[in-house]
Amino acid sequence: EADIYQTPRYLVIGTGKKITLECSQTMGHDKMYWYQQDPGMELHLIHYSYGVNSTEKGDLSSESTVSRIRTEHFPLTLESARPSHTSQYLCASSETGTTDTQYFGPGTRLTVL
């Protein structure tokens, strides 16, 4: 059973605000990921990390930033929210090994007005 948590679950915020989406996992997984998902569309990778102090950008161009100071914590920050950032944000983690199965959190539904 995957134990990965995201807060808040829902967020409505005005344009220009700075926001941080939280993601934590208790499985000790080295790898963590942030995806963006719009209705009817595939998940797009926006950031990933293979361990502490390691972060990379994914395929989807994003105005967000991430940090990985602790193994269990991988927050995503938007410095200045825009309506185009309205989406579902999903955090996932996986362990290093022959199986890279990713386990997902419940997601954060972000609406920027």
Place this chain on the structure above:
Amino acid sequence: EDQVTQSPEALRLQEGESSSLNCSYTVSGLRGLFWYRQDPGKGPEFLFTLYSAGEEKEKERLKATLTKKESFLHITAPKPEDSATYLCAVQAEETGNQFYFGTGTSLTVIP
């Protein structure tokens, strides 16, 4: 070029009416193919990982199979609680550790 294509986009079944969902992929050097179930407003829930052609895995009414170019998710005698979107993802050696997801099949099982 799409790396993962799922069909059909949507499927409506009567309770007890078995069917299959398809996931075709174009990557080479497959490291793994993954099936997830996603309920509205929630994160994907892991179902299966398949690694090589000919491999099969089962869980309750679901059975996943893999060939060199596609995977099938067979649903036997579905129940209304099986209604969800089923996502397929592939991980390939040519793309490192990244997963590439399909757009999913939305399954509705009618009582």
